[in-house]
Amino acid sequence: MSVTGDAMYIKKMNKALVLNTIRNNTPISRAKVSKITGLNKGTVSNLVSELIHNDLVYETGTGKSSGGRRPIMLMFNERCGYAIGIDIGVNYIFGLLTDLSGKIITKKEISLSVTDYQSVKENIYTVIDFLINQTPSSTYNIIGIGVSVPAIVSNEGFVLFAPNLNWTNINLKHDLQQKYSLNVTVENEANAGAYGELKFGNKNHVETMIFISAGMGIGSGIIINDTLYKGINGFSGEVGHVSIENNGIVCTCGKKGCWELYASEKAILNKTKEVYQKEISFLELVEKAKKQDQKAIHIFNEIGKQLGIGISNVINIFNPDSVVIGNRIASSKTWIEDSLKETIKSRTLPFHQKEVEIRISNLGPYSIPLGVSYIMIEDFLKK
Amino acid sequence: MSVTGDAMYIKKMNKALVLNTIRNNTPISRAKVSKITGLNKGTVSNLVSELIHNDLVYETGTGKSSGGRRPIMLMFNERCGYAIGIDIGVNYIFGLLTDLSGKIITKKEISLSVTDYQSVKENIYTVIDFLINQTPSSTYNIIGIGVSVPAIVSNEGFVLFAPNLNWTNINLKHDLQQKYSLNVTVENEANAGAYGELKFGNKNHVETMIFISAGMGIGSGIIINDTLYKGINGFSGEVGHVSIENNGIVCTCGKKGCWELYASEKAILNKTKEVYQKEISFLELVEKAKKQDQKAIHIFNEIGKQLGIGISNVINIFNPDSVVIGNRIASSKTWIEDSLKETIKSRTLPFHQKEVEIRISNLGPYSIPLGVSYIMIEDFLKK
DNA sequence: CTTAGTTTGTGTATTGTCTGAACTAAGTTT
DNA sequence: AAACTTAGTTCAGACAATACACAAACTAAG
Numbered sequence: 036m037s038v039t040g041d042a043m044y045i046k047k048m049n050k051a052l053v054l055n056t057i058r059n060n061t062p063i064s065r066a067k068v069s070k071i072t073g074l075n076k077g078t079v080s081n082l083v084s085e086l087i088h089n090d091l092v093y094e095t096g097t098g099k100s101s102g103g104r105r106p107i108m109l110m111f112n113e114r115c116g117y118a119i120g121i122d123i124g125v126n127y128i129f130g131l132l133t134d135l136s137g138k139i140i141t142k143k144e145i146s147l148s149v150t151d152y153q154s155v156k157e158n159i160y161t162v163i164d165f166l167i168n169q170t171p172s173s174t175y176n177i178i179g180i181g182v183s184v185p186a187i188v189s190n191e192g193f194v195l196f197a198p199n200l201n202w203t204n205i206n207l208k209h210d211l212q213q214k215y216s217l218n219v220t221v222e223n224e225a226n227a228g229a230y231g232e233l234k235f236g237n238k239n240h241v242e243t244m245i246f247i248s249a250g251m252g253i254g255s256g257i258i259i260n261d262t263l264y265k266g267i268n269g270f271s272g273e274v275g276h277v278s279i280e281n282n283g284i285v286c287t288c289g290k291k292g293c294w295e296l297y298a299s300e301k302a303i304l305n306k307t308k309e310v311y312q313k314e315i316s317f318l319e320l321v322e323k324a325k326k327q328d329q330k331a332i333h334i335f336n337e338i339g340k341q342l343g344i345g346i347s348n349v350i351n352i353f354n355p356d357s358v359v360i361g362n363r364i365a366s367s368k369t370w371i372e373d374s375l376k377e378t379i380k381s382r383t384l385p386f387h388q389k390e391v392e393i394r395i396s397n398l399g400p401y402s403i404p405l406g407v408s409y410i411m412i413e414d415f416l417k418k
Numbered sequence: 419m420s421v422t423g424d425a426m427y428i429k430k431m432n433k434a435l436v437l438n439t440i441r442n443n444t445p446i447s448r449a450k451v452s453k454i455t456g457l458n459k460g461t462v463s464n465l466v467s468e469l470i471h472n473d474l475v476y477e478t479g480t481g482k483s484s485g486g487r488r489p490i491m492l493m494f495n496e497r498c499g500y501a502i503g504i505d506i507g508v509n510y511i512f513g514l515l516t517d518l519s520g521k522i523i524t525k526k527e528i529s530l531s532v533t534d535y536q537s538v539k540e541n542i543y544t545v546i547d548f549l550i551n552q553t554p555s556s557t558y559n560i561i562g563i564g565v566s567v568p569a570i571v572s573n574e575g576f577v578l579f580a581p582n583l584n585w586t587n588i589n590l591k592h593d594l595q596q597k598y599s600l601n602v603t604v605e606n607e608a609n610a611g612a613y614g615e616l617k618f619g620n621k622n623h624v625e626t627m628i629f630i631s632a633g634m635g636i637g638s639g640i641i642i643n644d645t646l647y648k649g650i651n652g653f654s655g656e657v658g659h660v661s662i663e664n665n666g667i668v669c670t671c672g673k674k675g676c677w678e679l680y681a682s683e684k685a686i687l688n689k690t691k692e693v694y695q696k697e698i699s700f701l702e703l704v705e706k707a708k709k710q711d712q713k714a715i716h717i718f719n720e721i722g723k724q725l726g727i728g729i730s731n732v733i734n735i736f737n738p739d740s741v742v743i744g745n746r747i748a749s750s751k752t753w754i755e756d757s758l759k760e761t762i763k764s765r766t767l768p769f770h771q772k773e774v775e776i777r778i779s780n781l782g783p784y785s786i787p788l789g790v791s792y793i794m795i796e797d798f799l800k801k
Numbered sequence: 802c803t804t805a806g807t808t809t810g811t812g813t814a815t816t817g818t819c820t821g822a823a824c825t826a827a828g829t830t831t
Numbered sequence: 832a833a834a835c836t837t838a839g840t841t842c843a844g845a846c847a848a849t850a851c852a853c854a855a856a857c858t859a860a861g
Contacts, residue, residue: 041428042819042846049424049848066809075849080810097856103808104856187769195769243650255735259647266737267626270769273734278727278765280664281675290730290765292664344661347673351656352638352735354649382661382673386570386578386653425817425848432819449838458820463839480827486837487827 046082049074051417053082057092057111058136064098064106083109090115090174091416113138116175116415119166120408121159121182122227122400125150125199125251130162131404132169135178135412137235139401141169150200156210163215178415179218180211181407183227185250190269192221198287199251220410224248224403225272226263228396229256231406232359235398244357245349246402247274249342249364253295255349275299279344298341300363306334317363324370332370339371343378350383350391361396368395429465432457434800436465440475440494441519447481447489466492473498473557474799496521499558499798502549503791504542504565505610505783508533508582508634513545514787515552518561518795520618522784524552533583539593546598561798562601563594564790566610568633573652575604581670582634601797605790607631608655609646611779612639614789615742618781627740628732629785630657632725632747636678638732658682662727681724683746689717700746707753715753722754726761733766733774744779751778 049072056068069079086092093112097105113136122129125147132141143165145158163180170177184207186197192208208221222230229246246256253275257264265271275295276288283292296302300317307315310330315323323331346358364371376393383391396402432455439451452462469475476495480488496519505512508530515524526548528541546563553560567590569580575591591604605613612629629639636658640647648654658678659671666675679685683700690698693713698706706714729741747754759776766774779785 041432045424045428046847064809069810076810077812077850078848080812081847100857101808102806102858104810104854106809187767259642264642267739267773268737268769270737270767271735273737273767273770276734276767277660277731279661281662281666281727283664288767344664348660348731349735351659352654352732354651354654354656356650384570384653384656384659384671386651387656390650429818447838452839459839460821460841461819463841464818483828484837485829485835487825487839489838 047418049078050082050085053079054086054091054111054416057083057086057109062095062098062108062110064108066106068109111136114171115173116178117170117173118178118408118411118415119163119180120404120406120411121162121180122224122403122407123155123159123182123184123200125185128155128158128162129400129404130166131401131408132166133405133408133412135416137405137409137412139405140171141166150202152200152202152205155200156207159207159211160214163211167215175415177215177217179220179411180215181227181404181409181411182207182211182219182221183224183403183407184221185224185254187270188221188223190265192219194221218411218414220407220414222407222410223254223256223265223269223272225254226256226265227404227406227410228361228402229258229359229406230263230410231398231402231404232361232396233258233261233406234409235405236359236396236402237394239392241357243353243355244359245353245355247342247346247349247358247360248362249295249299249360250362251300253299253345257353274345274349277345277348279341279348294341294345298338298345302341303334303338306337310334321367324367335367335370336374338364338367339374340378342371343375344382346375346393347379347382350379350387354387354391356390357392357394359394359396361398361402365396365399371395430801432461433465433468436462437469437474437494437799440466440469440492445478445481445491445493447491449489451492494519497554498556499561500553500556501561501791501794501798502546502563503787503789503794504545504563505607505787505790506538506542506565506567506583508568511538511541511545512783512787513549514784514791515549516788516791516795518799520788520792520795522788523554524549533585535583535585535588538583539590542590542594543597546594550598558798560598560600562603562794563598564603564605564610564787564792564794565590565594566605566607566786566790568607568637571604571606571652573648575602577604601794603790603793603797605793606637606639606648606652606655607786608637609639609648610787610789610793611744611785612641612742612789613646613793614781614785614787615744615779616641616644616789617792618785618788619742619779620777622775624740626736626738627742628736628738630725630729630732630741630743631745632678632682632743633745634683636682636728640736657728657732660728660731662724662731677724677728681721681728685724686717686721689720693717704750707750718750718753719757721747721750722757723761725754726758727765729758729776730762730765733762733770737770737774739773740775740777742777742779744781744785748779748782754778 056071065079069076095108095110098108113134120131128145130143143162187195194205208219211219225248228248232246244258248254255272255274276293278292279294280292284296286293320331439454448462452459478491478493481491496517501516503514511528513526526545570578577588591602594602608631611631615629627641631637638655638657640655659676661675662677663675667679669676703714
């Protein structure tokens with residue numbers, strides 16, 4: 036073994052810096068990379084030639100001159116490898132195959148009728164096998180599989196508890212690694228969604244973002260300084276069980292007045308039953324609202340307000356630059372957005388309101404699988 | 419100018435690593451530093467000799483042999499410089515002079531009768547002048563002044579709004595830098611306290627800590643990965659205005675049911691008035707409780723419960739490894755601790771409870787000035 | 802068409818930092 | 832007293848980054 040691990044470390048850092056500069060500014064010349072990164076021209080030349088050797092970057096003819104020699108444009112080779120992102124829901128498995136820029140190559144969805152681990156596992160295998168079969172040949176082939184689960188997941192990727200799937204202590208990561216001999220990451224659903232929104236949600240630079248995943252319950256993914264914050268054990272973000280009503284409705288968690296009892300799909304279904312005196316599904320309610328059913332619209336307005344109450348709390352705590360609302364609730368955007376924003380405005384300190392952007396996801400069902408897929412990509416590109 | 423900023427960067431990192439290893443394990447030999455850090459013996463020797471040259475480290479005779487040549491023990495020279503930490507309260511200014519290990523050399527307190535900025539500024543000058551006069555001569559002398567203010571402070575140290583002092587848009591940092599030509603940091607009170615508790619609160623390693631500053635209101639300082647998290651503008655941690663009662667008491671902030679209306683000194687004073695039918699100060703109530711006054715004890719029990727409600731929310735969101743309750747409430751520890759812990763136990767998910775440590779500060783009034791002082795020290799030692 | 806100036810990218814010498822290994826120093830163990 | 836251990840220093844070699852020089856390829860302007 037030669038030279039310090041730290042000489043290698045610094046090269047690794049600079050190489051990653053050059054690669055990211057190319058990724059974010061593609062196409063770009065060596066000269067411009069040098070200017071942006073502050074690295075010496077020679078250093079950039081050297082690192083770029085290595086990156087070309089690694090097939091991560093390629094040259095694509097000459098660009099326009101700006102009064103001197105014409106630059107050789109560099110592009111990130113997003114097709115030198117592919118990533119798989121799997122979103123496990125309560126009644127479906129949704130899988131994506133993406134290239135290294137996160138562009139979707141193929142998708143595959145399967146619906147689930149039973150949720151016991153053995154059956155679900157078989158279905159996951161089916162989805163992954165399908166996606167692997169569809170993968171074009173490339174230098175690195177599949178660089179990793181990311182899986183999202185609606186569950187409490189430890190920092191090590193161990194599924195501790197998935198209430199809606201009725202799973203406890205499942206080592207999905209181990210099983211997949213065993214079967215495919217690939218890099219595997221298992222992530223909580225809200226964290227995955229947060230990462231997806233961070234990378235694909237909008238183009239503005241975001242440092243601190245809170246992703247509110249409002250489906251049957253409410254979870255959240257917390258991004259701080261461009262990184263997922265997962266808490267000391269990986270259990271952070273349980274905002275759904277923040278109490279907003281000290282002596283409110285009793286929750287399955289044992290507490291009273293949990294936010295998710297007032298602002299999730301669960302809350303909508305309860306309200307709907309009360310208003311219409313019969314069981315109506317979430318999608319049917321959306322249909323009603325689309326047809327201008329005032330009762331339905333009113334229910335959504337109210338949910339928007341309740342969502343706003345909890346989000347105000349989150350803003351007061353985190354002072355984030357962005358809050359994104361995702362998961363199934365996002366599809367009722369039209370009727371919740373106004374009351375949501377109004378509530379937040381009246382319930383946060385003026386200082387906090389100045390720069391925060393409140394947004395309802397428009398990636399829809401893609402934020403989660405894209406998120407896990409991109410976690411694998413970033414992991415791979417860090418080498 | 420010679421060599422890359424990055425060769426220097428790596429040396430800086432390693433030098434800081436060696437210095438911190440010596441600080442945390444003083445006294446220690448070069449050989450052991452090499453073992454702990456993984457750096458080559460020669461590298462350590464070289465860096466240590468520079469640190470000795472910088473007067474940050476000194477040799478202190480030989481240690482015990484373990485079967486070979488006796489080691490030369492190294493010590494961190496905590497007296498090569500001093501730091502000033504100032505805690506500005508609503509009716510006092512409390513200043514500390516510490517050495518570079520955070521040991522208190524001198525303290526100085528002044529009470530305030532008026533809070534307009536001009537008068538307070540003069541008093542701050544008086545405290546600082548006193549502390550500077552008391553500073554022993556040393557290589558680096560005063561390495562910086564840290565100031566804590568009960569206010570919303572921007573990331574740049576600009577005081578935007580201090581409700582209890584009635585200040586808006588005060589550039590205290592600029593004024594102090596101008597007058598003393600020293601490195602100055604202005605920090606929010608809860609953030610300062612959090613840092614103080616992180617460094618001096620207990621010896622176990624802590625990564626993520628939430629410091630709940632419960633005085634007249636409730637604020638919080640958030641430590642993530644050993645660093646203060648301040649939010650995108652520096653306004654994070656406003657947990658006092660998290661609503662725990664949707665249709666509760668109206669707060670000065672305009673919202674209803676803010677946590678601090680139920681669990682702060684403000685809440686205690688209200689309760690006391692109701693129970694005793696007259697105005698009784700916080701300190702008097704503590705005295706009553708000490709004399710086993712059941713009504714007083716009951717009030718504190720109740721406050722403990724209310725504190726617990728809000729802290730449960732914080733735990734569900736952050737999954738921290740430590741929550742510390744500080745500021746004035748801490749002095750009623752005896753009567754709030756049990757109901758506090760019980761409430762938290764019943765209101766957090768079992769997964770979260772496993773490793774979290776709930777603690778009431780025992781640094782008392784020192785956590786804040788020690789915190790700002792230590793911020794300056796760490797800043798200085800990073801060079 | 803010529804000349805001057807600009808921009809891009811590469812090659813070479815130099816520098817700073819770390820490591821490995823040999824070496825000196827100063828003990829302990831048998 | 833010889834053999835072993837441990838501590839700390841010194842020096843050559845490896846590596847990565849910079850500075851600088853230079854060639855190539857262009858634009859601008861007379």
